[in-house]
Amino acid sequence: MIIRATKKLLNTSGIKPEKNLHESDTPLPGEWYAGLVSTGKQGKMLIHFLHTSTILSILCPGKSLNKALQVFPNRVERLLQRLDSSKIVILRFINPIKSA
Numbered sequence: 001m002i003i004r005a006t007k008k009l010l011n012t013s014g015i016k017p018e019k020n021l022h023e024s025d026t027p028l029p030g031e032w033y034a035g036l037v038s039t040g041k042q043g044k045m046l047i048h049f050l051h052t053s054t055i056l057s058i059l060c061p062g063k064s065l066n067k068a069l070q071v072f073p074n075r076v077e078r079l080l081q082r083l084d085s086s087k088i089v090i091l092r093f094i095n096p097i098k099s100a
Contacts, residue, residue: 001029005065009036009047013065029076036063056080 002020010017033050037059045063049072050056058075060068 002031003049003065003069004031004033006035009034009063009065012036012045012063015065034065034068 002022004020005013005015005017007017031052033052035048037046037048038044039046044061047060047062047065047068049058049060049068051058056076056079058072058079060071060075062068
């Protein structure tokens with residue numbers, strides 16, 4: 001799994017950025033973008049994960065990437081169960097969005 005995090009999220013989490021020279025060869029878990037989102041309450045933040053192939057969004061509480069990754073797999077699994085993942089995954093990879 002590849003996570004492309006914003007600079008702000010990496011700084012908040014205390015993680016040094018690493019260059020990734022490899023492309024993700026599997027659709028799931030695949031490649032995710034991650035960034036911090038404010039909840040509007042002082043000191044409360046969420047981490048927004050966006051899957052590049054399927055455009056699935058997952059929100060995890062907190063502002064530490066390390067802690068969010070502990071609950072992330074469970075949240076992905078629950079979302080796919082709610083959305084009937086078999087239909088979504090099959091349709092998504094049959095008709096992927098083409099980049100312009």
